[in-house]
Amino acid sequence: MSKLTWAMIGGGKGSQIGPTHRISAGLDGHFHLVASALDADPERGKAFAIDLGIAPERAYGSWQEMLEEERDRSDRPDLVTVATPNATHYEITSAFLTAGFDVLCEKPLTMTTQEAERIVAITRETGRVCAVNYGYSGYPLVRQMRAMVAAGDLGRIRLIKAEFAHGFHADAEEADNPRVRWRYDPAQAGVSAVFADAGIHAFHMACFVSGQAPREVSADFASLVGDRQLEDDAMLNIRLDGGALCRLWTSAVAIGRMHGLTLQVFGEKGGLSWQQQHPEQLLFTPLGGRTQILERGDAGLSAEAVRASRIPIGHAEGMPVAFANIYHDLADVLRAKKAGRAPDPLALHYPTAEDGLLSMRAIAAAANSAGSGGRWTDI
Ligand SMILES: NC(=O)c1ccc[n+]([C@@H]2O[C@H](COP(=O)([O-])OP(=O)(O)OC[C@H]3O[C@@H](n4cnc5c(N)ncnc54)[C@H](O)[C@@H]3O)[C@@H](O)[C@H]2O)c1
The missing domain is CATH 3.30.360.10 (Dihydrodipicolinate Reductase; domain 2)
Incomplete structure (x- = not known):
């Protein structure tokens, strides 16, 4: 089974939630990090991306640059995670969904109800997956x-x-x-x-x-x-x-x-x-x-x-593993979409844009x- 490709926006060096996403997305070997705009500071973001193994030409200084360059690639990322501060979620998530990407956005999905309604409308219009990281449900x-x-x-x-x-x-x-x-x-x-x-x-x-x-x-x-x-x-x-x-x-x-x-x-x-x-x-x-x-x-x-x-009884799993279950669900759903089959019904428990709304x-x-x-x- 080939890996899905994954991109991250936010979650730069020293951020609180970025490392958890990288552990969680990588845990089951479903996702391979191929592109990013990790930091509000473009140079810091690019340097950290290269440290993480991303190719220099896909280590972007801003999410706008990443959107512009990645949208027309035949190997565009299968999933984009948005882990920036709250006030940026709506603009970034709606831009990527509209451009045809599937997105996992950190909570809160938006800053207002109206923005969240708009995102739900975009997912319905485009058929794109938009998950929201209420990760403890994992x-x-x-x-x-x-x-x-x-x-x-x-x-x-x-x-x-x-x-x-x-x-x-x-x-x-x-x-x-x-x-x-x-x-x-x-x-x-x-x-x-x-x-x-x-x-x-x-x-x-x-x-x-x-x-x-x-x-x-x-x-x-x-x-x-x-x-x-x-x-x-x-x-x-x-x-x-x-x-x-x-x-x-x-x-x-x-x-x-x-x-x-x-x-x-x-x-x-x-x-x-x-x-x-x-x-x-x-x-x-x-x-x-x-x-x-x-x-x-x-x-x-x-x-x-x-x-x-995943781990035998008596050995603690913990929070990154709970978040990994959201990524596991999404991997199943994205692979099913690609293959034109129905996903495993047990994969449909991830929190959606409707939950965010x-x-x-x-x-x-x-x-x-x-x-x-x-x-x-x-x-
Ligand atoms: N689901 C959870 O349990 C959970 C836990 C903690 C945080 N969060 C959410 O995660 C998000 C990030 O929180 P945090 O605590 O990691 O914040 P943080 O301030 O520690 O890190 C934010 C990161 O985003 C980068 N960034 C800021 N603006 C950017 C931009 N325009 N483009 C690219 N990168 C940018 C910063 O440089 C930094 O690396 C928040 O929305 C928060 O609510 C969720």
């Missing part, structure tokens, strides 16, 4: 949760408790640090800070696992450090279309919490509990029964979880609700 045991809910193991879902609370913006002394301050500046971050940046992963996971779409939200946003204009802590209640109620807490001031992404799902017949910092174990408690520990890598898990696991609608609705005393607001 964890095998998150897929196990989804499979168990879909199989009815929990009965009707009543309640979901989702959290993404960390403590990395809790230091008032650091509030003026430029790397922190922009996140709370509406001109650069939009209408929400910690919900849009962190809590949105918990929101996506709640919808993904329950298989239910969000209907309305009541939100309370708080700014607890200094004079921040946007929230550094938020509590949301979300009603889903299948009748479940989701209670979501997100925070950037929860000292002692590290990554802090957790999901609990409670149905009529049982409950599930999973923590991203201990991703190899899922707790399942049937109604009236004892709590069972489901281990990642156990052969008795769902087909979704088995497909998403739903997140943008949830962010806008939550900010509106918070601004009007927590009024229930349509998503």
Whole structure:
């Protein structure tokens, strides 16, 4: 099976998420990095690309130059990843989709609902693949949760408790640090800070696992450090279309919490509990029964979880491997497209532009609700 070709925009040397993408895309040997515009600084970007093994003529100084040169090549990249800062996602992703490339864009897909609607429209017009990197949904045991809910193991879902609370913006002394301050500046971050940046992963996971779409939200946003204009802590209640109620807490001031992404799902017949910092174990408690520990890598898990696991039971996989499952799904879908066959149905769990749009609608609705005393607001 020949490798697919891959290009990266952003994710330059020293970036936070770039290395994870390179590990994840390469993990199963599906993708070979052939072109890039890695950095806001053209020379730094080109030099790093060459260090990574990209041919000098395909190590571009800007995404515009890359688009111009790559669009007419017969060996144009099969997939383009966009891992630049948020405000650039719409322009870059829409330009590449329109030119006929398939794209994996970092979250958030855009800065506004209108931009996300436009991207969804482009994917429908062009038939291009546009995925959004809600990569935590790639964890095998998150897929196990989804499979168990879909199989009815929990009965009707009543309640979901989702959290993404960390403590990395809790230091008032650091509030003026430029790397922190922009996140709370509406001109650069939009209408929400910690919900849009962190809590949105918990929101996506709640919808993904329950298989239910969000209907309305009541939100309370708080700014607890200094004079921040946007929230550094938020509590949301979300009603889903299948009748479940989701209670979501997100925070950037929860000292002692590290990554802090957790999901609990409670149905009529049982409950599930999973923590991203201990991703190899899922707790399942049937109604009236004892709590069972489901281990990642156990052969008795769902087909979704088995497909998403690589390493034998008892050895930790982790976050880049979860993201690799998004790349694995995309590789299957892109190869199926090339071959004119249907993809493996299990590959269709990757987050799409529609999921990106739903997140943008949830962010806008939550900010509106918070601004009007927590009024229930349509998503
Ligand atoms: N899915 C996740 O869990 C997750 C985690 C972290 C970050 N992210 C997202 O990834 C994106 C990048 O975040 P980060 O923390 O890596 O940021 P960062 O600031 O650490 O790195 C951004 C990189 O993009 C480059 N860049 C900036 N403008 C560019 C341009 N116009 N063309 C080419 N390269 C450009 C920078 O030089 C840098 O290398 C953000 O949208 C963020 O929300 C997602």
